[in-house]
Amino acid sequence: MKVCIIGQGYIGLPTAVLFADNNCEVIGVDINPEIIDCLNSCQIHIEEPGLKEKLKLAIDNKKYHASLEPQKSDVFIITVPTPNNIKDLSCDLSFVISACESIVPYLEKGNIVIVESTIAPMSTDEIIKPIFESAGFEIGKDLYLSHCPERVLPGKIMEELINNDRIVGGITEECSNKSAQVYETFVKGKIMKTEAKTAEMSKCMENTFRDVNIALANELTKVCSKIGVNALDVIELANKHPRVNIHSPGPGVGGHCLAIDPYFIYSLAPEEAKIIKLARDTNNSMPKFVVDKTKEILENINNVEKAKIAVLGVAYKGNTGDTRESPALICIDLLKKEGFEIAIHDPHVENENYCSFEEAIQNADISIILSDHEEYKNLDYDLIKEKMKNPIIFDTKNIISNNSKINKTNTSKKDEIEIINYGNLWNRKKF
Ligand code: SAJ
Numbered sequence: 001m002k003v004c005i006i007g008q009g010y011i012g013l014p015t016a017v018l019f020a021d022n023n024c025e026v027i028g029v030d031i032n033p034e035i036i037d038c039l040n041s042c043q044i045h046i047e048e049p050g051l052k053e054k055l056k057l058a059i060d061n062k063k064y065h066a067s068l069e070p071q072k073s074d075v076f077i078i079t080v081p082t083p084n085n086i087k088d089l090s091c092d093l094s095f096v097i098s099a100c101e102s103i104v105p106y107l108e109k110g111n112i113v114i115v116e117s118t119i120a121p122m123s124t125d126e127i128i129k130p131i132f133e134s135a136g137f138e139i140g141k142d143l144y145l146s147h148c149p150e151r152v153l154p155g156k157i158m159e160e161l162i163n164n165d166r167i168v169g170g171i172t173e174e175c176s177n178k179s180a181q182v183y184e185t186f187v188k189g190k191i192m193k194t195e196a197k198t199a200e201m202s203k204c205m206e207n208t209f210r211d212v213n214i215a216l217a218n219e220l221t222k223v224c225s226k227i228g229v230n231a232l233d234v235i236e237l238a239n240k241h242p243r244v245n246i247h248s249p250g251p252g253v254g255g256h257c258l259a260i261d262p263y264f265i266y267s268l269a270p271e272e273a274k275i276i277k278l279a280r281d282t283n284n285s286m287p288k289f290v291v292d293k294t295k296e297i298l299e300n301i302n303n304v305e306k307a308k309i310a311v312l313g314v315a316y317k318g319n320t321g322d323t324r325e326s327p328a329l330i331c332i333d334l335l336k337k338e339g340f341e342i343a344i345h346d347p348h349v350e351n352e353n354y355c356s357f358e359e360a361i362q363n364a365d366i367s368i369i370l371s372d373h374e375e376y377k378n379l380d381y382d383l384i385k386e387k388m389k390n391p392i393i394f395d396t397k398n399i400i401s402n403n404s405k406i407n408k409t410n411t412s413k414k415d416e417i418e419i420i421n422y423g424n425l426w427n428r429k430k431f
Pocket of ligand 1: 118207247248254258316
């Protein structure tokens, strides 16, 4: 089977190398010439465990080639981004539309076309199908079109692409059957067949479910910090109930999925999708909450307006270099607008303006943890006490656990470090 995958990003590239690993001939297409050069020389432009090794294998075995142009193939898979339209936050299909148009000259009767990009419900029926129909193809008879959303978690993509259950939503039953056969090449999870619009809505709702639940946890944090209750203890205790799963509060919700997809539903039915919109607003309000609380914490220090703040972590997800829609970026902007001096550290993100951990905390009045990177779980507390002007850590991700709060062997200096999280914002105490 020859597979042409349009878009060599977080989903397209791992999917391409997995097809190649399972004996398919794969063409990885991207509009960015730098990405094409990078991939053909066995380098990867995204951080994902296990990906580079598989790419090298695919290239060595002559099963993978990256190209600016599509080629005639049996299967075409579209994995390009779908951002929000600026005006109404609906689903911007422009990349998907141009990707579909780009494959039309290469299509032949009997080909299978699969759109994996997350798209608003009804997009396949109302917008994508007509592109191929107007090129003369009858869908379900001489071209098989489906929407098959991916559902993998960055950092675990290689493993989850294989093992997760997969939704396959065809325009016709035959379209679903054909697409299911394609994924059977490497998917070990269940392949569930349905209609395209049901697949589209399921994918959007999966991320909306998570966004709404995180908003509830964030709202709980705000309520608790106002009335004086430990939100983190509440979550731990409530979650002992067999049917309760309160999510984790944080500095907001980032990534290319949870912060984007709920608007695809909302913009289709704003009058009805009230909870979905409120959840988005609540999660979007968290960077300001973090900044407001930081200002309160700093209230007692001298020269507060000249305070130096060390920002620890910019990535939206721990242990990755992915900063898409990261709430940390908004926190940084808001802190800068307040006039604070900001020093930023993120061991996973390359940016010439970021500094080393030691430089970031040097003379800082507070360090704010905004990403749950492994590096921040057990910090060098001696160094913190030596370098920071005020050894205060505001842990918005609650990753410094109670037990590791102060690792005794690491605390020879007598000054104390104050650790503030969403459990003690209202009642700060020294540890
Ligand atoms: N977050 C919280 N509290 C939580 C969980 C997450 O504040 O309890 C925040 C994270 O810090 C992050 C954001 O939410 O900023 C999103 O992170 P995530 O790890 O939950 O999800 P994504 O965006 O990396 O991946 C999601 C996943 N969807 C679901 O879990 C329903 C993934 O399976 C999807 O494939 C992906 O979206 C996608 O591509 O749609």
